[in-house]
Amino acid sequence: MTEAELIQHLKAGGRKKEVAADAIFQQYDGLIKHAQKKHKLNEEEAFDAYSDTIIAIVKQVSAGEFEEKSKLSTYLQTIFFRRCVDQVRKKSTNPVMEPEPPDSKDLSPNAEARTITREEVLRLKRFMEQLSGNCKELLMLRYYWGYEDMGEIAEKIGIKNANTAGSLRHRCMKKLMDIIASASGANSEIVNR
Amino acid sequence: MEFSNQFIDKADAYMASSLSEDEKRAFEASIAEGGEWYAQWQAYRMARESVDLEAELALKSRWKQQYKQQAPATKTIRLGPWLIAATLMMLVGLGIWQLGFRKPQPSQKQLFAQHHANIQLSLGQRGSENTDLQFAKANALVNGQEYEAAIVALQQLLADSSFQRRDFAYLHLGVSFLQTKQYLQAKNALNSVNPESAFRFDAIWYKALLAYDEGEKRSANIYLEQLSKESKTYRERAEELLPNLDP
Numbered sequence: 001m002t003e004a005e006l007i008q009h010l011k012a013g014g015r016k017k018e019v020a021a022d023a024i025f026q027q028y029d030g031l032i033k034h035a036q037k038k039h040k041l042n043e044e045e046a047f048d049a050y051s052d053t054i055i056a057i058v059k060q061v062s063a064g065e066f067e068e069k070s071k072l073s074t075y076l077q078t079i080f081f082r083r084c085v086d087q088v089r090k091k092s093t094n095p096v097m098e099p100e101p102p103d104s105k106d107l108s109p110n111a112e113a114r115t116i117t118r119e120e121v122l123r124l125k126r127f128m129e130q131l132s133g134n135c136k137e138l139l140m141l142r143y144y145w146g147y148e149d150m151g152e153i154a155e156k157i158g159i160k161n162a163n164t165a166g167s168l169r170h171r172c173m174k175k176l177m178d179i180i181a182s183a184s185g186a187n188s189e190i191v192n193r
Numbered sequence: 194m195e196f197s198n199q200f201i202d203k204a205d206a207y208m209a210s211s212l213s214e215d216e217k218r219a220f221e222a223s224i225a226e227g228g229e230w231y232a233q234w235q236a237y238r239m240a241r242e243s244v245d246l247e248a249e250l251a252l253k254s255r256w257k258q259q260y261k262q263q264a265p266a267t268k269t270i271r272l273g274p275w276l277i278a279a280t281l282m283m284l285v286g287l288g289i290w291q292l293g294f295r296k297p298q299p300s301q302k303q304l305f306a307q308h309h310a311n312i313q314l315s316l317g318q319r320g321s322e323n324t325d326l327q328f329a330k331a332n333a334l335v336n337g338q339e340y341e342a343a344i345v346a347l348q349q350l351l352a353d354s355s356f357q358r359r360d361f362a363y364l365h366l367g368v369s370f371l372q373t374k375q376y377l378q379a380k381n382a383l384n385s386v387n388p389e390s391a392f393r394f395d396a397i398w399y400k401a402l403l404a405y406d407e408g409e410k411r412s413a414n415i416y417l418e419q420l421s422k423e424s425k426t427y428r429e430r431a432e433e434l435l436p437n438l439d440p
Contacts, residue, residue, distance in 0.1 A: 180243070
C-alpha cells in the first residue's frame with residue numbers, strides 16, 4: 001500500500017483500518033532488527049518499541065492528528081527512535097543519547113501521547129475482564145476499529161443481525177460503565193480523573 | 194446509577210465530532226453542571242480507554258505471534274561442487290547451459306500464488322441464499338489473504354447444516370490454517386475433503402505443501418507422486434517439485 005492509501009484506510013475505519021494497521025506493521029518490521037543492532041536492544045524490547053510505535057501511528061492517523069507535514073515513514077521512524085531511547089533508558093542509569101534522525105522536527109502536537117502508568121493499565125484491564133467475549137469483541141470493533149455498520153459487526157462476532165448487535169452494544173457499554181462506576185465507589189480517584 | 198442509551202449515543206456522537214455546534218455546546222454544558230451526566234461522562238471516558246487498551250493489547254499479541262512465525266522468503270537447495278560440475282557438463286552437452294546451475298526451490302509464497310491463480314469459485318451448487326453470500330465473503334477473505342478472518346467465516350458456514358459446498362469450504366479452511374501455520378487444524382480440514390470430490394487433488398496438493406512445511410519430506414513425496422500419476426492439473430507442478438525434495 002502507498003502511504004496515501006494507508007492514511008486513507010486508517011481514517012476510513014472498520015475493515016480498512018484493520019488491513020492498514022497490519023500492512024504498516026509488516027511494511028516496516030525490519031526496524032525491529034535494526035533496533036537490536038543499533039540500540040543493542042533484545043528482540044522483546046525492540047518488538048515492544050516497534051509495536052508501540054505502530055499503535056501510536058494508527059491512533060493518531062485515525063483520529064486525524066497526523067498533519068502530513070512529513071512523510072508517514074519519517075514520522076514513524078522518529079517515534080520509533082524515541083521509543084527505542086525510552087527502552088535504553090529503562091535498561092541503563094547512564095544512557096548514551098544519540099542525535100535524533102533528520103526531519104524529526106516535523107511532528108504533530110500529540111506525537112507523545114499521555115503516558116499510562118502500569119497501575120492504570122492493570123486497572124483498565126480488570127474492567128474488561130469482567131465482560132463476556134462477545135461484549136469485548138463488539139466494543140473493540142465498534143470503538144477501537146471504528147466499524148459503523150452493525151450488520152458487519154453482527155457477522156464478525158456471529159450474532160443474529162444488526163438489530164441484535166445494536167442492542168448488545170448499548171448493553172455491553174452500560175455493563176462496562178457499571179463495572180467502572182462500582183469500582184469508583186471503592187476508589188474515588190476514578191471519578192475525579 | 195442508571196446509564197442511559199441516550200447518553201451513550203450522545204457521547205459516541207460527541208467523540209466522533211458528529212454533533213452540530215449547538216448540540217456540542219449543550220452536551221458540554223450538561224457535563225460541566227456536574228451531577229449525573231458528569232458521572233456518566235467519567236465512566237464513559239474510562240470505558241473507552243479500557244476498550245482501546247484491550248484492543249491494543251490484542252493487536253500486539255497477534256503481531257507478536259505473526260512476527261515470530263515469519264518464515265524465510267525463499268529456500269534454496271545447495272548443490273555440492275561436484276554436482277555443479279556434473280550439471281554444467283550435462284547442460285553444456287545438451288546445449289542448454291544458459292538455464293543456470295541449480296533449480297531454486299519454489300518458495301511457499303510462489304506455490305500458493307501459482308495455485309490460487311487456478312482456483313475458480315464454482316457456483317454450481319446452491320445452498321440457502323444467505324450462506325451463498327456468506328460463502329462468497331469467506332472466499333474473498335481467503336483470496337485477500339485475510340486468513341484469520343476467513344477461518345472464522347468458514348467455520349461458521351460449516352456449522353450450518355444447510356450449507357452445501359462443504360468440500361470447497363474445507364479446502365479453503367485447510368489453506369487458511371496452513372497459511373497461519375496451524376498445521377494440525379490444516380490437516381484435519383484437508384482430510385475432511387471428500388476423496389471423491391472435485392477438490393480431492395487440490396487437497397492432496399496442499400497436504401504435500403503442509404508435509405513439506407513440517408519437514409515430512411517422505412510424506413510430501415508420496416502426495417506429489419500421487420498427483421503426478423493421477424492429476425492432469427497438478428502433474429507438471431508435482432514433477433517440478435519432486436526432484437527438489439531431499440531423498
